[in-house]
Amino acid sequence: MSESEAIFRSAEMSMIQLYIPNEIARESIYSLGSLGLVEFRDLNKNVNQFQRTFVDEIRQLDNVERQYRFLIKLMEENGITPPETLAEDYEASHKNALTTSQLDEIIANAQILEERVTQLADASETLLKKQIYLKQYQQVLSTSDRYFSSDVSKDLNELNENENNNSSDPIETPSSSSSSSNFITGVIPRDKIAILEKILWRVLRGNLLFKTFEIEKQMYDKKAKEYVNKNTFVIFSHGEMILERIRKICESLDADIYFVESDSKLRRNQQVQINDKLTDVTNVLETTNLTLQTELRVISSEIDDWIKCVKLEKSVFVTMNKCHYDLNRKCLIGEGWVPTDELLNIQTTLEDCSNQLSSNVSSNVPIIMNVVNTTKTPPTYHKTNKFTDAFQSMCDSYGIATYREVNAALPTAATFPFLFAIMFGDLGHGFIMFLAALCLVLNEKSIGRMKRDEIFDMAYSGRYILLLMGLFSMYTGFLYNDVFSISMSLFKSGWEWPSDFKEGDNIEAYKVGTYIIGLDPAWHGAENTLLFANSYKMKLSILMGFIHMSYSYMFSLVNAIHFKSMINIVGNFIPGFIFMHGIFGYLAVCIVYKWCVDWVAIDKPAPSLLNMLINMFLAPGSVDEQLYPGQATVQVFLLIAALICVPCLLLIKPLWFRHQLKQKSIALPTDDVENDDNNLLSNLDIVDDEEHEEETFGDIMIHQVIHTIEFCLNCVSHTASYLRLWALSLAHAQLSQVLWSMTIGSSFYFKGFGGSLFVFIMFGMWFVLTVCILVVMEGTSAMLHALRLHWVESMSKFFEGEGVPYTPYSFTSLLNEPAE
Structure with missing residues (x-):
């Protein structure tokens, strides 16, 4: 490339x-x-x-x-x-x-x-307020006329009697001639009627007459800016001071007060005038809104x-x-x-x-x-296309690569869907995911011109990732021989049952050959299938993890060669390579060797690799169950080599830095020493090019101690972390099998028309649950685990991530930014 x-x-x-x-x-x-x-x-x-x-x-x-x-x-x-x-x-x-x-x-x-639109909007708002005012006025006049036309003398007499009996009340007593005009009318939201009545009752000690009527149609509320249910009300009481107090209480509850004549003829004139004004205002408002x-x-x-x-x-x-x-x-x-x-x-x-x-x-x-020409650190820019852009964004989310270091997105384009497929290996589920991604890819131009929500845009942006995830899952599902938890018999099985075998007999099958590719379908449904799959997938996950970490660690060598940093090769890469491969590389070789030996043919139990690795540290030189001749000597040699690498990781780089610093201080003048120190520190990747800070031997030593401890511990924890490949693969297979047996698998025992209908219903249920649970939820879980394996286990072996993103002044980026 x-x-x-x-x-x-x-x-x-x-x-x-x-x-x-x-x-x-x-x-x-x-x-x-x-x-x-x-x-x-x-x-x-x-x-x-x-x-x-x-x-x-x-x-x-x-x-x-x-x-x-x-x-x-x-x-x-x-x-x-x-x-x-x-x-x-x-x-x-x-x-x-x-x-x-x-x-x-x-x-x-x-x-x-x-200015033009503001004038029209202000005029429309003014007319709307006036229309609301006139409509509510119309309702008040209508309900007030209906109330006054009835016999109200009885209510007024009762109010006067209550007022006269309350001799201790300081409220003034109105004359009989003015009692007919001692009322207030208005409109109030319906949910505040009970509050208004309770407040007035307590303030006036019951010396009032309160009547309310519901308005059939909803009225527009200026404060809420929506149509709400409202009521008209009529409140009778005595005295101008009391009426003024009532007005203030009503207005505090967002009530609109209207003046209504007590005389019936005057009220009719009011109604005629309000109706005419309302008609004119409505016509003008419609014209203004249309404009x-x-x-x-x-x-x-x-x-x-x-x-x-x-x-x-x-x-x-x-x-x-x-x-x-x-x-x-x-x-x-x-x-x-x-x-x-x-x-x-x-x-x-x-x-x-x-x-x-x-x-x-x-x-x-x-x-x-x-x-x-400048010494400033340039920004990091990776040229991408529609295929590699999603993988690049995935790696950039973790950190921007340092300028000119190996880009983690390139290997991720192959390893991410493959590690996902190991956990999601099912030919059927992978085919569903592949079809969904294929629809996005084939219609990418039309979908790209659509307005997409956040979740759909994530799926569209990662359509090629989904496509490869589905394709790789189909491949691993073919190797696992799993199609919706059902096995396929594409080739002749390597196991056969005896000719006199009957169902229910406790007889084991015998091996007659080897299945051409993938897992033999004879294992499906066997009593020890879970034990076999456990052992196989657990060791496979260790091998995949070791290979993934090893090639990732090799990128640190590529970076050191590119930046011409020989001290990083001698002080970091070589001791780290020997330490990791002397222990975990040895374990990977033993796994492959154990698979290659026919332990049944040599009539010898297969040794436990876990006990072998533990005893390699706790009891060096002693082997309980020998895997191969000379095993004890090899393990002691590898253990000594790994232990020697720890002080090498810890001391070589700091001591070299100290030696170089002393040599330069003796050979060069003071001013040149500072410049050369900066170049030296730059080669060690410790300080930034733009701000050269003085680093002491103690600082370098602390940095290297942290690096050594982190590397040695991560070799153990990261290798164990790849066991998630085994755990999620088994969980996915078992969940798929349970879902099949609990739905469509159990419906095949029914016969007739009812059985056919039941199969149809169970198939729909099985398909929906398969897509929602196994494809979407399980797929998301496996994708997150694969992402973690790349961000932590793989990229930590070589990725510095101290770069600055390249953000050019581009109209395309500006126009695609979301609106504020």
Whole structure:
């Protein structure tokens, strides 16, 4: 694989310096944003954001974005959904930057639209409030007229008697002539009627007459901004002070108070006037709303394009604020990181932009681009395509690779679906997952243009991961000979039953050959099948784990060779390699050797490998059950080699650093010592290139002690961690078998039409549970375990993850960002 593809290692980066004439600065930055290859550095870090050169332009565009958000809010309130333009479609139709006059026109049009729509919205809101007021007034008049037309004298006399009997009450007693006008009418939400009545009863000590009537239709509530159930009410009492107190209590409970004449003729005149006003207001409101909605629909057809246009133009000015503005040269000076193999592309783009704009300016001043040598650490950039992007995102979620170190995403593209398939090995379940992923892959263009929710977008983004997971699961399911927990007899079995065998006889099958590939179907349903599968998958998981960790550890050698760090090879890789392979590599070889020996033929029990590994440390030189001749001598030699590697891991690198530091301090002047120390520490990968901190021998020693302890312990814990491959594989197989036997498997014993119907029902139940539990839930669990094996067990062997992500100024990234 060529280096230019930047998948095995990150792409080589170069820092460029741009000198852009002020006349064409905005258009040039716009062309670089369309290209999406330059990560601009902020050269004005010490300058306040509000004191930079192009703050006024950014404020204007911020105001335009606020105006567009206001228009969208009004559209949502009126049930209008503006069509959304896809980022790629917009970029294809807007390749060039707007002229200054076009940008000014957009700002002016946004102000005009806001004023026009605001006037219509305010008028509509005012008319709506007036309509609500008149409708409620109409209901109050109707219910009040109905109440007053009835015989109310009895209620009023009862109220007067209660008032006269309460001699200690300081409330003034009204005259009989004014008692008929001592009432308050209004409208209140229905859920507050009981509260109002209770408060008035306690405050006035029962000296009131309270009547309420339900309004059949729901009325709009201004405070709740929704239609609610309301009631009209009439409250009779004595005295202006008391009535004023009642008004305040009603208003505190969001009641609307209305004046109603006590005379029936005057009330009829009120009703006529209110009905006429309500008709006029309703007509004007409908006309205003129609005009507003028409205006908003016209705006909605283009507002998404306007938003994207303003967003890009604003990003141009934000990027220009990162550049240094040279008043003397009248140009912008910018710096940024770009991939080295894209330098020619960027140069060509700037030259084309300069030539296109030369006719609009008085003088043709070229754009100057220089490649700058720097000691700053470049950002990490891996070129990806639609297949590798999901795997790269998976590894970047754990950490960004250090610049130019081996990229963990490349091997992950093969090992992740395979380790998943070991835990999820079933031909049927893998086929369901493969079909689901295949649908996403075949329809990726149409789905990519759809608006997706978060969960569906995760599945779509990882469609190629799911496709490989399903494909690899079909392969491992074929090896396990499992199809929905049922075995297949594709080839002749290697086991046969005696000719006189009858069902129920306690006779064992005898071996006549070897099954061609995969697990023999004769094991399915055997009494010792679980014991056999346990032993087989447990040892297989140890082998897979050792292979996975070994090749991952080899990447640390590749990194050390690339960075020319011989001390890392001698002080870290070689002792670590001997330690890991002397113990766990030996265990892996013993597992394979034990499989290759026919222990039945030699009439010897197979030795326990777990006891062998324990005794290798606790009782070196003694072997209880010999696996092969000379086993004791080999184990003692490997144990001594592993123990020697521990002090080597601990001391070689720190002592070498101390020796080099002393040699340089003697041979070089003081100033040169500091520079050489920094280079030395950089080779040791201990300090950052941008901030060289003085590291002492004690610091290096502590760092190496931690590394040694962590490596030795991780060799044990990580090897044991791969046993999850065995545990989840057995759990998946057993759960699949239980689900089959509890649903469709038990329905085959029924016969006739009822039996057929029962089979149909059980099949539906089995299929739904299979997809939901075994494919989705079990698949998610296996995927998370496979992810952990890569993040922790594999990547910790070589991955530093101290890089900085490459985030170029790109319109594609800006347009795909979620809206605020």
